[in-house]
Amino acid sequence: MALGNGTFQRTISALVQDKPGVLARISGLFRRRGFNIASLAVGRSERPGMSRMTFVVEGPDEVVRHVAAQLDRLIDVVEVHDITEQNIVWRELALIKVSAPAATRSEVLELANVYRSNVIDIGIESLTLEISGGRQKIDTLIELLKKFGLLEVIRTGRVATLRGTLIEGEDDGLFQADASAPTYILPVPTGETGSV
């Protein structure tokens, strides 16, 4: 996805071994190859001993197109997919603590409702909202809440997966594929596996 200024964004999903130092290996690789991490989400996967990471990487197109191939060279990275140009669904999550004294509380709650966000904590002068969705939706809610006084905004990185259906999403994550650009990622050749 083009961001302007010659900068492009790619979404990478990787299954990695849950071992000490894996994140250091990956972040070191990103640093020395000049890949800028826009967001990173890590958590245990459905496979025991494996974590799944979702990266959003930004940089010049020629550079970020190599992220997946470079990641795949790491021994602890079991699988890696550049899912930028695929039909994916993705979510981010944000916790927003907003000033909400009695005078404005109902207006804040109304907005929270419209955006299908949950109130997860109520203070005397504030509310904490939980919202998940696409980036635009979260950005918009934050923008709207600004006038009430944002006390704290905490956002996660993006988590993404390939769609199981053929329905294309909107703001929740379908990237516009740049059909004119060649795809660099090659099929991994079949051969002897690491397990012998």
Added chain:
Amino acid sequence: MSKHLSGSQIVCEALLNEGVDVVFGIPGGAILPLYGVLSEYPDLRHILSRHEQGAAHAADGYARSTGKVGVAFATSGPGATNLVTGLATAMMDSVPMVAITGQVGRTAIGTDAFQEADITGASMPLTKHNYLVMRADDLGATVHEAFHIARTGRSGPVLIDVPKDVFTEMGDYDPEAPIDLPGYRVPGKADESQVEAAAELINQAERPVILAGHGVVLSRSFDELMELAEKAQIPVVTTLLGISSFPEDHVLSTGFPGMHGMAYASLAVDEADLIINFGSRFDDRIIGDASRFSTGSKKIHVDIDPAEINKSIRVEAPVVGNIKDVFGQLIPKVKQATHVGWLQHIEHLKAEHPSLKIPESDRLMGQHVVKALSDVTKGEAIITTGVGQHQMWAAQHYQFKNANSWLSSGGAGTMGYEVPSAIGAQVGNPDKLVWSICGDGGFQMTLMELATVVENKLPVKYAILNNNHLGMITQWQGFFYNGDYQAETYTANPDFVKLAEAYEIKGIRVTRQDDLEAAIAEANAHDGPVVVDCVIEKVDDLYPMIPAGQSVQELIEEPN
């Protein structure tokens, strides 16, 4: 069947099971438990280096020259950090190595203990993979994994860091335990469709050039390269590290291209309509300005590492696989061809651009030394070099006849590689003649390894191209820094003959062209190591030259 052993014993048994017969290293506190069991394993020959960098380069030279995995030992802290240059050198050139370092005890890790250094952290970007092993039970499997990773796929160095108390802990070792690396795949044959596409381009090409890189050497595909080149009559340009993958007295041999390569090789690559790259990563010393590199050609890139495809140069036909396997797939699909006109044109380029012509001079020049070495040894010695002008003259003027007889630090450009790499090459090839072509700068970076040479009775021959200068630095300051010469002169070089004699090594000094061949013959005949101090009066510039980041249009063939 599982054995119950100490961590140190597990390491030694696992090394022996991997076929290791020699280790280069130096002991220190944290690795002493490992040295403490070496006497139980007499088949594991230990060669005591004088500096850990020397141990690493010797393991590297051993690995390059034999194809086996080179092994180095070092202790924690400074011992381990001294290895780092050697690891980086091996990493850049994809050399299979395993380094085993001692680490402070497990409870002391992270406390800034005496001689503690985070070597797994430090070496992460300079190794193919590395380990910190926290249980003796894991040691055996880790050693076997490390060797598997080091020698398969795109080979490279692997470091295993072992805390002192893991060496002494008792653990179980099962040599038969399977390796489990779910994230590691070793490319074998390439996808048939990729090979088909490459074959079609080759069969259509009118002006094809093979660019043979280090991958050809590492996969030992010399016969296959010859078969393909001869079948379709394709000229072979080798990269700097591809040198000695193709005999240089063969009519199709077309030298090496790039910054200091032969002009005709650079021109052939530039004028080609197809470049068939086997195992070269289109290094910046070859391509210069990527946007002006061989713009009229299509490119086939055969590489075992998918991450190299389209990294520097966009190619029409990527082929990902083991080079040896790909040759096997490709050769039957390539039609016989003659390319008479193109080969005549290449001969014409060679005649018009005689890059190997040595300028007329009565003085002793670096080129004379290499030429004489090439003539006297008939191009059949194993040559190692350092980095700089002497390296390029060696690459240009030594006519390599034997496969895999050229050992040089190409990617990392490590000065000082020349002295210890020759040790490794000689240990791995006790019956072959090993000549190290040295610069006086690089030689002084690792000359302490002369003691290792003597101690192990290795008949290595060193030729120092001694001009009391950092020659390449002098040249660049002259070319690109307005002749503002800084820190380029060595005003206090030792008397290298006396230095050799201090080590009880035979020293010979040569100051005249006429004495060269006799001196080299004398060195060859001497049953032991020799240092030949070749006194070159002044710094000569090295040609041809394509300035960094430029293209063949800016090629400077000889001084004005």
